[in-house]
Amino acid sequence: MHTEVSQKSAERPKRVRRTGPYKAADARRQTILETAIEHFAQWGYFNSSMPKIAADVGLTKAGLMHHFGSKEELLSAVLELRDQRAISAFFAEDFQNDPVRYFGQVAAQAAFNESQPGLTQMFTVLAAESSNEEHPAHQYFQQRYESIVEAASGILTPMIAAGTLRQGTDVRQVAAEILAVVDGFTIQWALDKTNTSLHSTVFNYVDRLSRSVTTDGRGLAD
Structure with a gap:
């Protein structure tokens, strides 16, 4: 028995705790990412400067590039950070075939985005810039829209x-519509944060959508 336990313990991957310089490097990378978000949000990708980002975190350009080898690599890390936060926070759960729960998470993500104006504004700016085929995020945004529609369709299809969900519901169309409307509301909010609530507008939209496609006519406000 003890031998078996020992063997299992030996086979179990050891958890490595990052301390000292490793932990400091992780913290510095996080600071760089948050600073890059602010720069990309304010000036866009093309007009943001690696030396200026480096200066804002107390590094030289060479020091910054020790953590991120290029501006393109930094951009990729920023976009990946945003995606990881959204997926883990809102769409990793089992919705148990309840469309209202899913639509509720769409509204919850909008509330989170509204609480993170720098990150959200950056994403809006980059999405607009990336229509240029030469933009380093062009392919990312192309793939993003398709992957989100695919993922949402995969969640919604079993609900039929x-x-x-009502029979005959075109789940791909629903998913594409949500994406388009939420992105549109996000642009409006980015232009006028004082008079526009991103969460409220998205909540009201998905509430109406839920009532139109659920078999029992439930909405988020019920």
Whole structure:
């Protein structure tokens, strides 16, 4: 018995705790990412400067490039950070074939985005800039829209068989519509944060959508 336990313990991957210089490097990378978000949000990708980002975190350009080898690599890390935050916070759960729960998470993500104006504004600026085929994020945004529609369709499709979404619902169209409308509301909010609430507008939209496609006509406000 003890031998078996020992063998299992030996086979179990050891958890490496990052301390000392490793932990400091992780903290510095995080600071760089947050600073890059602010720069990309304010000036866009093309007009943001690696030396200026470096200066804002107390590094030389060479010091910054020790953590991120190029401006393109820094941009990729920023976009990856945003995606990781969104997926882990809002769409990793089992929705148990309840479309209202899913639509509720769309509204919850809008509330989170509104609480992170720098990150959200950066994303809006980069999305507009990336229509240029030479932009380093062009392919990312192309793939982003397709992958989000695919993922949302995968969540919504079983709900038709489960009887919680109306028969004949075009889940891909619903997913694409949500993406387009939320992105549009986000642009409006970025232009006028004082008079526009991103969460409220998205909440009201997905509430109406939920009532139109759920079999029992439930909405988020119920």
